[in-house]
Amino acid sequence: MSKKHDYDVVIVGAGITGAIVANELAEKGHKVLILEAGRQKNFSFESYREYLHHYYTNTIKIPNSPYPQNPAAPQPLVTDVGNIEDGIQQFDPDGYFKQYGPAPFQSSYTRANGGTTLHWLGTCLRMLPSDFREKDLFGTGKNWPINYYDLMPYYQMAEREIGVSADVEEQAFLGITFEEGYVYPMTKIPQSYLDQKLTEWTKDGVFEYEGESFDYDVVSTPQGRNSNPNPQYNNGEGYQPVGAVGNPDLGTRCEGNSACVPICPVQAKYNALKTLYKAIKKGVVLQEQSVASEILYDDKTGKITGIKYKAYKDFEGLKAGRKIGYEEKVVTAKRYVLATHAVENAKLMLASGFKNKNIGQNLMDHPVLLTWGLAPERIGAFRGPGSTSGIPSLRDGTFRQDRSAFRIEIGNWGWNWPKGSPVTELNDALAAGKFGKGLRNALLDQVQKEFRMGFLIEQQATDRNCVTIDERYTDELGNYRPIINYNITDHEKEGMLAAKEFSKQLFETIGGESKTAYDPSRGGYIEYKGESLWWQGAGHLAGTHIMGTDAENSVVDKDQRCHEHENLFLVGCGNMPSMGTSNPTLTIAALSFWAAENIDNDLKDLK
């Protein structure tokens, strides 16, 4: 006797991975429910405008500033990480994460429809073929159970869904290959004036480090933001850029609003609301204000029997001291998908008593070493997307045996990230008594020469960096708050040393002036081998339920299915055994297409 299920598939989480899986499965005719913890009620542009309004009126423009904190489904904030006092890293005790350090975990994510793609920058790099075989090649990190070539067709699907702008010829480096004749959906986003000047100034220079030399190749970055459609795309079919949800005439090209992080005002930058909207039109049911709290499973077979969730009530105007009301419900399906972010997925499985010892382990991010300085002339800072180019030459090499690889992101928004520019400079100039034309000129002269580099340091999976739970730490609905243990290794610090030296040599090569100076009291400050270093989080949280060959070394198999729970699939960055130096979204989007295909095959077999 077969039990009647509520749905074919239940997906937890309405971010990019959940949206892709939902949309693909709805396309195949399956009945799909998405449970979303966040609150956004509809897909009109009006509700998006509320986010914009929050952003404009918030004095602190952190990545989550447009997306209000929700006590029923709280989210971490980068400002939860405090200063270092008496050598000890401080944390906001009211922050969502309970952090045990010793190093601060400085990344955040967003709990709302669309997930963290609401505030991502839109960088869409493929991983390098070598990144999938790191253990074999360099004796460090972990291998993937699949390789670059397995993933290639799915990368194409992800590039279509996100709408990636790039030129193929420029992206075939460090072993990356593309199918014969492939082009990206849209032509590359024009590189900034800064990128062009850096290209010119570094043309003949080389970076020398530990007996090796590397070119300063400035390469345009593939981006999930609308540019001109490439007429050659899809064998001459072309591509239709997707504008804003609820206002489709808006955002069909990037307008250079220079607010990508935390919010693109016109949605020229992809966010998962676009995919969700398509999915809903195909019949996917999206249920907001529903926080999954426990995955129910059969102890003997491991099979999931349902997902328990808390459907909470509106809480505006709730009297002080009153708890948010909720109703506990259970929903069943033939297949289940957890797509609620690396940290949340792990937390949910731990809360459900899953036995796999790898759950929550191998937490990764890209620690970002920031350096900054002045260009020899005005380079038009603060225009265009946050970054339009990078320098890939140190993303791969035999040096990965000894130190972390890194990707260098060239920042178009002056010293905005490390120093809060240009507001800081304005306040300084005002304090110095400047006004009128004098003020304007002083600001222009400084601000228009500013640029910064971000070195995204590869971090390897280790069991010391992990997410756990503890019943002492819960949120208002009684769900667990994630507990984070996090540190960075000497391997990574060696990478940071190389990065700092790279910055020094680059400023010398271009005749600029490095202004990098690290404040020992700021979170993320360390000293290593006599050098001061300072790093921030990249928001690339990954690796909490990694993919591998068996339950001993991993949580999911190459099909993205849990080793111990055959009707449960996990998607998202948590599945990544390593990230290399690529921003992970494109890769997890590709893996989501892969997962959707496997789920569809399962469901076909059931019929």
Place this chain on the structure above:
Amino acid sequence: MSKIDKTPLFTNLQTAIELEHSTIPPYLAAYFTIDQDTNTFAWDVTRSVFMEEMLHMTLACNILNAVGGQPSIDNPKFIPEYPTTMEFADRKFEVGIIKFSRPAIETFLEIEKPSEQRLHVMGEHMKNLMEPIKLDEKTIGEFYQVIKDQLIQMVDDYGEAAVFSGKQELQISPKEYYGGGGEIIEVHNLDTALLAIDVIVDQGEGASGTIYDGDETYFDQDQEVAHFYRFNEIYLEQQYAKGDHPDDPPSGDKVTVQWDVVVDMVNNPKAANFPEGSAARAKAEEFNQLYSHFLRLLHRAFNGECNLLVKAVGMMYQMKYVAAELLNCPADHKGKMAGPPFEYVPLADRQQYGWLVEELVEELKVTIP
């Protein structure tokens, strides 16, 4: 067979370009005076309409280029002197540069009003098809119908290749034109020319007796209410619902319009009316210079240098900023504010500005300080 004479067609298409352009300054003026946060709906509607008028103007240029003509954009007669009178067979009304207000929306409704079906004149124009059209003797719908008939007739008489003899590289493509409802159509034969005209007519008046604009049919975009009906939604403070008939008032959600939350701009601002030496005067002159330079850039973009259209977009943003500055300058002592005059400055009188694009700097032989 007589030699093909395209002069009347050229004249009509140039009229079409000017007609489409003439609506843009009034729409822009209203748009600039709307407070985006208060009157968001009106702001959205006005923005989407003027962007589609830009599309119509560009489509008309593409048709004219396709048949071998040359759009003339940078000429003294291109911008009407506001207030101007628009006269068609079925209506006559004044159009001015005025702030967002009920009178402004009344004018916009007049501009976009679906043409009367004048059955008695149907077919009449076939007699003198090869004449330039006198606009005041036609409705807008008829005007575009005549152009369609002219094209069809000429293709019948001379063949498609002879009529569509323009160079392909003159066509503005999606590479240069983007954003807003609808899509640019590259015109190279009768079908694409007729499609371009249908888009112009349907986005304004609604497609064949509906309130919708045809974007869904032509471009696979979401269904959108046509200009006339969108302005009517502002005017009646209520949206149309699915299934509403064009003759009936809207029956959908209410719209909030706060008519008094608006920049109190003088009617039909003129640079010369602002006191010499005042901020309003200086900014108004700057705006006029900018708009005229902008027309120059458009002229070049529509006459072979298509890629300059992308640079023109940058100048559009610049105009928006200067307009915002103007609307913060007092126009007089009575509390009214200045506004963008949209007055033509002859080429010889144009000056240098920091925002001038390289191409114009070169042509005008000026230096940027």
